[in-house]
Amino acid sequence: MRVPTGARRTTLAGGTALLLTLALAPSAGANPTHHAGDRGSLVLVGGGLKADNTQVYGEIIKRAGGASAKIGVITASSVPASQDPHAADPDKCSNSECNGAYYAGLFERHGAADAQWIPVDLDHIANADSEEVVRQVNSMTGFFFGGGDQYRYVTTLLHGSAHTDSKVLAAIRAKLAAGAVVSGSSAGAQIAAGADMVTGGDSYEGLRDGSSPGYFEDPTRLGYLPAGGFGFLRSGLIDTHTGAYGREGRALRLAADTGHDRVYALEENTALIVDAPRTPHERLRVLGPRGVAVLDLRQARTRNTSSGAWSLTGARYNYLTDGDRYDPNRWRVLPALDKHTLIPAAASPVPANPDVFYSAANPTGVPYSFLGTVRALAASSSQRTATASTFESGPRFTVTLSKQPGFAAWTDDGATAHTVTGLRIAVAPE
Numbered sequence: 001m002r003v004p005t006g007a008r009r010t011t012l013a014g015g016t017a018l019l020l021t022l023a024l025a026p027s028a029g030a031n032p033t034h035h036a037g038d039r040g041s042l043v044l045v046g047g048g049l050k051a052d053n054t055q056v057y058g059e060i061i062k063r064a065g066g067a068s069a070k071i072g073v074i075t076a077s078s079v080p081a082s083q084d085p086h087a088a089d090p091d092k093c094s095n096s097e098c099n100g101a102y103y104a105g106l107f108e109r110h111g112a113a114d115a116q117w118i119p120v121d122l123d124h125i126a127n128a129d130s131e132e133v134v135r136q137v138n139s140m141t142g143f144f145f146g147g148g149d150q151y152r153y154v155t156t157l158l159h160g161s162a163h164t165d166s167k168v169l170a171a172i173r174a175k176l177a178a179g180a181v182v183s184g185s186s187a188g189a190q191i192a193a194g195a196d197m198v199t200g201g202d203s204y205e206g207l208r209d210g211s212s213p214g215y216f217e218d219p220t221r222l223g224y225l226p227a228g229g230f231g232f233l234r235s236g237l238i239d240t241h242t243g244a245y246g247r248e249g250r251a252l253r254l255a256a257d258t259g260h261d262r263v264y265a266l267e268e269n270t271a272l273i274v275d276a277p278r279t280p281h282e283r284l285r286v287l288g289p290r291g292v293a294v295l296d297l298r299q300a301r302t303r304n305t306s307s308g309a310w311s312l313t314g315a316r317y318n319y320l321t322d323g324d325r326y327d328p329n330r331w332r333v334l335p336a337l338d339k340h341t342l343i344p345a346a347a348s349p350v351p352a353n354p355d356v357f358y359s360a361a362n363p364t365g366v367p368y369s370f371l372g373t374v375r376a377l378a379a380s381s382s383q384r385t386a387t388a389s390t391f392e393s394g395p396r397f398t399v400t401l402s403k404q405p406g407f408a409a410w411t412d413d414g415a416t417a418h419t420v421t422g423l424r425i426a427v428a429p430e
Contacts, residue, residue: 064142
């Protein structure tokens with residue numbers, strides 16, 4: 001079967017007017033069932049979760065009760081069976097039901113006592129308010145939201161423009177508040193966001209044109225939902241597949257446009273673990289082979305040139321990898337104990353980077369391009385500043401990275417900057 005990991009460019013067929021109406025719904029106080037804080041935890045993966053990732057699957061199962069864990073799998077972000085031409089073929093199907101079975105099987109193979117598909121999708125929207133399905137949810141000790149398109153979660157588990165919880169979502173929210181783990185990958189992580197959840201878009205078009213509230217047929221257009229997702233995590237915006245799809249630019253632009261001062265930019269096959277979300281005791285940790293970027297816009301400033309082109313200065317970039325912790329209330333990165341300060345030793349110049357956001361238009365582009373320049377600059381013994389540019393022009397944007405006071409890097413191999421804090425970012429049109 002083909003499991004969705006969050007396509008780089010996805011659109012939903014039809015329903016655009018309804019989607020836009022929902023997207024423009026007000027976010028303030030939109031959901032009266034939101035709690036002030038939760039005793040449970042979140043495990044949010046930036047997409048591309050591999051079947052053999054024992055670290056992440058094991059962490060979710062441990063938090064759900066270990067050998068007695070019962071995982072409820074929600075895959076309403078996938079197309080329903082009625083829209084899947086391969087629905088009857090278990091080797092080719094990629095709909096919500098067969099994806100639910102796939103993940104349920106994986107959780108059981110990784111050690112969960114039981115894992116079940118929660119039967120809510122575009123074919124079964126009424127189930128979102130079914131007492132029988134609520135009873136199923138209440139029998140679970142943890143939950144996993146699969147990938148696909150996060151807007152399908154909005155249209156299946158929330159009630160229209162009121163943006164209130166369905167009974168099933170209210171039950172999941174109550175389980176989280178009582179101590180359960182809620183996890184998700186790709187769209188399943190993105191839907192955990194609060195106000196101004198991203199709905200689509202690419203970095204270059206986002207920098208050039210800005211963001212707009214709504215969900216758009218044009219997959220390159222930077223859109224967002226003012227009312228947000230489920231609001232499980234509110235200390236920052238969330239983005240996914242960040243380095244793999246070059247989304248750092250769109251994350252910066254959306255945060256600046258909507259007045260957010262922090263973004264959690266998640267990488268693939270790696271989890272951001274959040275304990276006590278939405279409380280003064282909220283704590284974060286990274287688990288997995290890649291990392292999580294935390295974009296800090298507290299001191300960021302934007303302006304438009306006389307031609308209308310957008311620019312940004314004063315943003316800060318932090319990058320955390322396996323074992324690193326983050327205190328969102330103090331804005332503090334705590335590197336893993338097995339890492340030590342990186343002593344820059346690379347004498348060669350930072351390589352040129354003509355495609356900093358890994359453009360889909362560039363057939364020879366390199367994923368994780370932005371991070372590559374970050375790491376090269378951190379390791380350089382001679383350079384304090386490096387520049388990279390967008391593949392597209394009209395205008396072409398230049399990204400300037402600089403090691404100013406407050407910058408630091410840590411390593412566990414003596415050469416690679418595995419953890420970075422306080423790297424300055426500026427974006428300007430040429």
